[in-house]
Amino acid sequence: MSKVPLSILKAQEAVALRQQRKASVASIFVAFLVVALVMLILALVLLPSWIKEETVMVSYQMPVTMNEELQEKTFSQVRSKPSAPSSAMTKVIAANTSSPMAIPVPETEFTEPSLDFGTGDDFGAGWGSGSGDGTGGGGTTFFNQTVTAERVVYVIDYSASMKGDRDRLMRKELTKSVEQVKVGMQFQMIFFAGPSWVAASEVNMAKGNRSAVVSLQGEEYDWKGGKGAHNWSPSGKKQKAEWLPASPSTRNEALKLVKDTRLIYGTNWENPLDMAIAMEPPPQMIFFMTDGVVGGDMVALAKRIGHRAKTKGITINTVAMMEPRAAAAMKELAKRTGGQFSMVEKNGKVRVMKLD
Numbered sequence: 173m174s175k176v177p178l179s180i181l182k183a184q185e186a187v188a189l190r191q192q193r194k195a196s197v198a199s200i201f202v203a204f205l206v207v208a209l210v211m212l213i214l215a216l217v218l219l220p221s222w223i224k225e226e227t228v229m230v231s232y233q234m235p236v237t238m239n240e241e242l243q244e245k246t247f248s249q250v251r252s253k254p255s256a257p258s259s260a261m262t263k264v265i266a267a268n269t270s271s272p273m274a275i276p277v278p279e280t281e282f283t284e285p286s287l288d289f290g291t292g293d294d295f296g297a298g299w300g301s302g303s304g305d306g307t308g309g310g311g312t313t314f315f316n317q318t319v320t321a322e323r324v325v326y327v328i329d330y331s332a333s334m335k336g337d338r339d340r341l342m343r344k345e346l347t348k349s350v351e352q353v354k355v356g357m358q359f360q361m362i363f364f365a366g367p368s369w370v371a372a373s374e375v376n377m378a379k380g381n382r383s384a385v386v387s388l389q390g391e392e393y394d395w396k397g398g399k400g401a402h403n404w405s406p407s408g409k410k411q412k413a414e415w416l417p418a419s420p421s422t423r424n425e426a427l428k429l430v431k432d433t434r435l436i437y438g439t440n441w442e443n444p445l446d447m448a449i450a451m452e453p454p455p456q457m458i459f460f461m462t463d464g465v466v467g468g469d470m471v472a473l474a475k476r477i478g479h480r481a482k483t484k485g486i487t488i489n490t491v492a493m494m495e496p497r498a499a500a501a502m503k504e505l506a507k508r509t510g511g512q513f514s515m516v517e518k519n520g521k522v523r524v525m526k527l528d
Contacts, residue, residue, distance in 0.1 A: 310354035310418070314459045315345055315491045315514040316522045321456040323358045323415065325448040326350075329462040329493070331365035331401075331439045338463050338493050339435065341520055346430050349459070350423055358415040360455075361426060362447055366404040366438020367395035370413045370447075371429045381437040386411060397438060402466045404440045413451050439464040445477050445488075454484040460505070463493035470501035478508030487511045494518050503527060 311320040328346060346361075353359050361371035366384065369375055373388040386393040394407040416422045441462060448458050458481070466473065481488055489511040490502035499515060506513040507527040515523050 310357035312349050312352040312354075314349040314489065315461070315516065316524050317459070317489045317491075317512045317514055319457050319487075319489065321357075321487075323453065323455045324353065324457045324459065325359070325413070325451065325455040326361045327444045327448050327458055327460045328361065328363055329365070329439070329464065330363040330433055330435050331462075331464055332435045332437055333439065334435055334463050334493070337520070341516065342461065342493060343430055347427055350426050350430065353418045353423060355418050355420075357418040359418055359426075360413050360416055360448075360451070361429065362413055362444045363433060364440065364444035365436040366397050366401060366440060367406075367436075368411075368440070368444035368447055369393075370411060371426065371433065373411070375436055377436055383407075384436075400467060401438045402440055404438055404443065406443065411447070413447055415451065439466055441466055442473060442477060446480070449477075449481055449484060449486060454486055456485075456487065457511075458486060458488045459491070460488055460502075461491035461493055462498060462502075463495050465495065465497045470498065471504050474501040474505040475508060478505050481509045489513070491516060499525075 310322060311318065312324065313319070314326075326346065326349070328342065334342060350359070350361075363369055363371055366377075366381070367375060367386055369386040370388060373386045375384055375386050377384045382397045384395040384397075386395065388411070391411075393409060393411040395404055396407045397404050416426070439462070441460075445458070445460065448455060478488070486509060488505055488509040490506045491514045492498040492502045493516050496515075499513075503513045503525060505511070513525045513527060515525055517523070
């Protein structure tokens, strides 16, 4: 075997080294390509989760129609500034406008706000009711009878038989009752004997006590009497009783009439009670006081009057002034109308009687 020259061996070694380097470079390049490809794949998978989505900001605006409704309601109310409304009054509607701050939209259902004073959460149950003392009406007392009403009529016996202790006690008790009538109430006084008249009227009894003329503010009303003291009736047009608004001045005028009105002849219950029942609007309470008896069946008379009052929702409280013979009729009249009955004894003691 021939021997290979050393130069040829070195040349072959140099070629092998160059090939080895090329293979290494190719391997490294391929590795970089593989790594880059892997990173690209990972980027495509993970990049969407890394990208921060731009938040669309939402603001809220009430529709123009609701604003117009609220303005209309506001102008229809008393022009006073209410306190800050509660959170329950906020109702929002999403719009497409942008805002620098995101506002979460709660899913809670809210009711429509109410602008009526006294009905919302912030204003309580209301501002009171009725007139008078703010508790549903005014009130007063009469011969131990306590009532609450807005419209009260006194039908009071000013007949000649009241002379003496009865007269003094009646005027004292009527004065006290009228003084208690509160501002905001309405009241009236109807006095009677044979004829009946609205307090402040002038009564002229004819000679022989068989007729009378009642006059008030230029108007005259004729009355005719029959046999005895009880058979009286209006002749021609009837006098109408009008409501008086309770005030310091009207009370003072009424108190003067209670003191100065004189007693006259006769006794008739039905006419003055009919005058009171006919008032418009109807009274809520009638105080009826008498010391006398009338002819005929008084209990039957009380039933008829009571029926007329009840159909109008009128309550009649009755007082028998030192006359036990009137007790049965007075009790019947009060019972039929849901009222009270007081018996005044001869010594002046007052007892509110049971109606059962």
